[in-house]
């Protein structure tokens with residue numbers, strides 16, 4: 001049975017570190033305050049709980065703004081069940097989403113310069129000088145070690161830095177945003193990392209869809225905003241993909257010659273080989289090079305059809321497996337036919353990928369490789385989490401036997 005120890009934050013200035021000899025092993029610790037202290041930005045907050053096998057698993061998701069991070073997060077949290085919601089009773093403009101298993105924090109909250117500050121200094125939010133990487137590292141590390149933090153909030157409505165919110169260590173912490181793999185110290189804390197690599201043509205089409213159709217921006221202002229961000233995107237965001245364990249690359253289709261509509265997509269799931277607790281998905285035969293057009297009796301396809309490819313490759317000098325889907329599904333229920341030809345999916349039952357896709361058929365990208373590969377990566381993350389927990393639980397057992 002776990003034993004609880006209660007410390008008062010008034011009696012100690014710094015809670016004992018989990019690796020310190022003063023840290024009671026296998027105890028649940030509660031730090032309390034007896035007088036009201038305002039939450040300080042950058043200070044560690046109360047230590048909630050932390051047994052070795054419960055240590056927070058940290059996932060990084062990097063992408064430019066408007067590239068589908070929120071959509072991916074909704075698919076991921078759904079794999080674990082339960083709804084993801086902003087902290088109850090907190091700032092209505094909080095960027096955080098909490099469910100039973102996961103807490104998703106947005107790294108925009110580590111902007112050190114607010115909107116006016118960036119304007120005055122002439123830097124974009126993508127520039128490392130507009131972000132506090134020391135605090136990001138300190139707080140992600142604290143959460144991973146089982147300590148709650150007072151995380152700042154960047155308010156996208158006002159463009160200001162709001163008072164911080166308390167984040168407790170979850171089972172899975174997802175840090176999503178522009179720079180989860182930029183700072184080496186933060187990168188080293190990640191148990192798994194994903195980069196959403198949306199080609200310029202597709203990014204432009206999505207931006208038009210959202211900012212023009214839904215937010216009333218002009219075509220010129222969208223073009224200008226993309227152009228203004230591009231140098232910093234190329235310098236600071238894009239290079240992070242070399243560090244990602246999985247990259248979802250979204251490109252214009254090759255099935256329609258000179259297509260410039262950006263509606264039909266070619267999506268590539270690039271999976272690094274040799275990553276602990278992650279076995280890449282494969283089509284038909286692991287390690288072979290395959291090209292497959294599944295359209296026919298079991299899969300309805302209208303023009304321009306669907307083409308899958310799979311095979312080994314290299315990416316930034318590292319061995320990877322690449323699964324590619326070009327085209328889009330006509331009938332999502334028929335996806336089961338494709339699913340039955342994929343292996344290492346980490347599903348818990350036959351048809352789980354299809355079930356997840358049908359459940360969120362209204363999400364953007366559900367009829368193409370973006371939705372399919374986001375769902376698959378979500379299942380792989382669940383599997384990775386379960387393997388990490390199982391390994392940690394087995395470790396003390398093995399030590400006892402030795």
Ligand SMILES: Nc1ncnc2c1ncn2[C@@H]1O[C@H](COP(=O)(O)OP(=O)(O)OP(=O)(O)O)[C@@H](O)[C@H]1O
Pocket residue numbers: 063064065066067068069070071072206207209210364365366370371
């Ligand atoms: N797979 C997809 N297929 C088509 N359109 C998509 C897809 N994913 C995202 N979009 C489009 O891009 C827009 C932004 O998506 P989303 O909100 O998930 O991105 P984001 O990276 O979280 O954005 P931000 O950082 O600006 O909040 C959506 O409103 C939608 O128009």
Ligand SMILES: O=C(CO)[C@H](O)[C@H](O)COP(=O)(O)O
Pocket residue numbers: 064065108115125126155156157159178
């Ligand atoms: O790249 C971004 C990440 O989402 C935003 O542009 C950045 O966070 C600044 O936000 P805002 O434009 O609301 O001031």
